[in-house]
Amino acid sequence: MNLPNARGRTMGFAALAAAGLFVAGCAQNAPQDTTDPAGESAQMIYDLSWPIFAIAGIVGVLVISVITFVVIRDRDRGQPIPEQTHGKPILEIGLTILPALILIGVAIPTVGTLMALNDYDDxxxxxxxxxxxxxxxxxxxxxxxxxxxxxxxxxxxxxxxxxxxxxxxxxxxxxxxxxxxxxxxxxxxxxxxxxxxxxxxxxxxxxxxxxxxxxxxxxxxxxxxxxxxxxxxxxxxxxxxxxxxxxxxxxxxxxxxxxxxxxxxxxxxxxxxxxxxxxxxxxxxxxxxxxxxxxxxxxxxxxxxxxxxxxxxxxxxxxxxxxxxxxxxxxxxxxxxxxxxxxxxxxxxxxxxxxxxxxxxxxxxxxxxxxxxxxxxxxxxxxxxxxxxxxxxxxxxxxxx
Missing domain, CATH: 2.60.40.420 (Cupredoxins -  blue copper proteins)
Known part of the structure; x- marks a missing residue:
């Protein structure tokens, strides 16, 4: 079996599937489009969603980039198992605190929006x-x-x-x-x-x-x-x-x-x-x-x-x-x-x-x-x-x- 060719076909199919999913989300006339709000409640949801999508997108790009870098750098080249070292406490603590801060930053406007959406007094x-x-x-x-x-x-x-x-x-x-x-x-x-x-x-x-x-x-x-x-x-x-x-x-x-x-x-x-x-x-x-x-x-x-x-x-x-x-x-x-x-x-x-x-x-x-x-x-x-x-x-x- 020709592995490089098989790998290329797999990557091609994956790219085609991703393109199909992207195109499936496109429409000229989409009456049920959440990104086209026409009322106050829908506008609040829209205003909340874009910053969260942006944060999630940035985090996703960073995670995928780090994983890709590590996979390529440390891929198996037939070498013996590298020396194992203890983790870095500062990095571990930082990567624990940072997600917590991000979640808090997302939670505050989310809770505020939910409370506003459920205010029926007016x-x-x-x-x-x-x-x-x-x-x-x-x-x-x-x-x-x-x-x-x-x-x-x-x-x-x-x-x-x-x-x-x-x-x-x-x-x-x-x-x-x-x-x-x-x-x-x-x-x-x-x-x-x-x-x-x-x-x-x-x-x-x-x-x-x-x-x-x-x-x-x-x-x-x-x-x-x-x-x-x-x-x-x-x-x-x-x-x-x-x-x-x-x-x-x-x-x-x-x-x-x-x-x-x-x-x-x-x-x-x-x-x-x-x-x-x-x-x-x-x-x-x-x-x-x-x-x-x-x-x-x-x-x-x-x-x-x-x-x-x-x-x-x-x-x-x-x-x-x-x-x-x-x-x-x-x-x-x-x-x-x-x-x-x-x-x-x-x-x-x-x-x-x-x-x-x-x-x-x-x-x-x-x-x-x-x-x-x-x-x-x-x-x-x-x-x-x-x-x-x-x-x-x-x-x-x-x-x-």
């Missing part, structure tokens, strides 16, 4: 966040904050908040541990069943801020996304008023047929506030009898959101999405509040979802194999809808805005 708005497989529920309780909320608002996928306002998130989970993470607004916070964990969030200006569940939570963990939508005060008031408007049945023939299809097939799990049965009795969903977490996304005003199914797919087409995401902060609110219109409706993905949800998003769809859940579904099952029913449902869902 929060002006409260949102309850609940994780479940595999979507996020956002519940706005009655409060004086958020400009005043007189009736509860429940939504999913996109959490809408007033811009330049400190928002207190109170998070928990209905099934397994999830982790709420909007990188441009704050760090991660685990949502644990039976506990309530708090997190402060604030966005400097209107826009959409993407996030991702950061704790492995089962089959469709990678498809459990969320977005925070920040609106200026006037647009946020408009959004609240729209969420609290009374329900009105559609007037179109196909949309009315879709309403009936929704009541027959979907209302057991999905709530639409204000919808009634044929006798005028309000329909209250009972997802606790169908799915293991005991909840399903509230579909009231569904088409005021941009996403569905755990924010995994857009309700708007790509051109409209680019327009909304890249909008100037002063123009963003009007574009977002326009909701979903026929001309930019992403019908394909929603139709595929209604046709066979577990095929589009991997979920535990066979209750016979879910002994630990007493036969309850994890996620949305295949409802075996006909194409005519899907057509009717799409016409109805487009009216929910």
């Amino acid at each position: 929060t002006e708005c409260v949102v309850n966040v609940t994780g479940q497989q595999w979507w996020w529920e956002f519940d706005y309780p009655v409060q004086d904050g958020c400009g005043g909320i007189t009736e509860p608002i429940v939504t999913s996928g996109q959490m809408v908040i007033p811009a330049d306002t400190d928002v207190l998130i109170r998070g928990t989970s209905r099934d397994v541990i999830h982790s709420f993470w909007i990188p441009r607004l704050n760090g991660k916070r685990d949502m644990v069943p039976g506990r309530v964990h708090s997190l402060k969030m604030q966005a400097d200006e209107p826009g959409i801020y993407a996030g991702q569940c950061a704790e492995f939570c089962g089959l469709s963990h990678a498809n459990m996304r969320m977005e925070v939508v920040a609106l200026n005060d006037g647009d946020f008031e408009t959004w609240k008023a729209n969420q609290l408007e009374d329900y009105e049945s559609p007037i179109g023939e196909q949309a009315l047929a879709g309403e009936a299809a929704f009541v027959a097939n979907c209302s057991r799990c999905h709530q639409v506030d204000g919808i009634t049965d044929a006798d005028g009795v309000p329909i209250v969903s009972r997802p606790d009898l169908q799915v293991y977490p005991g909840a399903a996304p509230n579909l009231t005003n569904l088409m005021t959101r941009n996403t569905f199914a755990g924010a995994s797919w857009d309700l708007i087409d790509q051109d409209r999405r680019d327009e909304v995401w890249n909008a100037d902060p002063d123009e963003f609110g009007a574009l977002y509040l326009a909701g979903v219109e026929d001309s930019w409706f992403n019908e394909i993905d929603l139709r595929e979802w209604l046709r066979n949800a577990p095929l589009k998003k991997p979920m535990y769809a066979d209750p016979l194999q879910l002994d630990e859940t007493d036969g309850l579904y994890r996620g949305m099952p295949n409802l075996a809808l006909s194409e005519d029913q899907i057509d009717d449902l799409l016409a109805y869902l487009l009216e929910l805005k």
Whole structure:
């Protein structure tokens, strides 16, 4: 075997792997970029991380340099074992004290930043966040904050908040541990069943801020996304008023047929506030009898959101999405509040979802194999809808805005 050539190939593969890792970290459009903070909490994390990265980088370079020097200088040349000598006390003491001083220097600003991130005294708005497989529920309780909320608002996928306002998130989970993470607004916070964990969030200006569940939570963990939508005060008031408007049945023939299809097939799990049965009795969903977490996304005003199914797919087409995401902060609110219109409706993905949800998003769809859940579904099952029913449902869902 030619050892020099083998060594060269090994070094080449190592260099190629290192280059691949470096390139994998590059992206022109990275909505979950922690190095692009857009809020006070994220800015504090960013300001803390760079000095620590610099210190770690310097230490790393020094350690690697010393190791490389020693390995090259003292590599085996066939000589006898060199004479062994006792260590140098001054050097040993110095190399013990120096790391301790570095750690103290890192610990002081770290503790200060953590205390500031967990100071909730100045929060002006409260949102309850609940994780479940595999979507996020956002519940706005009655409060004086958020400009005043007189009736509860429940939504999913996109959490809408007033811009330049400190928002207190109170998070928990209905099934397994999830982790709420909007990188441009704050760090991660685990949502644990039976506990309530708090997190402060604030966005400097209107826009959409993407996030991702950061704790492995089962089959469709990678498809459990969320977005925070920040609106200026006037647009946020408009959004609240729209969420609290009374329900009105559609007037179109196909949309009315879709309403009936929704009541027959979907209302057991999905709530639409204000919808009634044929006798005028309000329909209250009972997802606790169908799915293991005991909840399903509230579909009231569904088409005021941009996403569905755990924010995994857009309700708007790509051109409209680019327009909304890249909008100037002063123009963003009007574009977002326009909701979903026929001309930019992403019908394909929603139709595929209604046709066979577990095929589009991997979920535990066979209750016979879910002994630990007493036969309850994890996620949305295949409802075996006909194409005519899907057509009717799409016409109805487009009216929910």
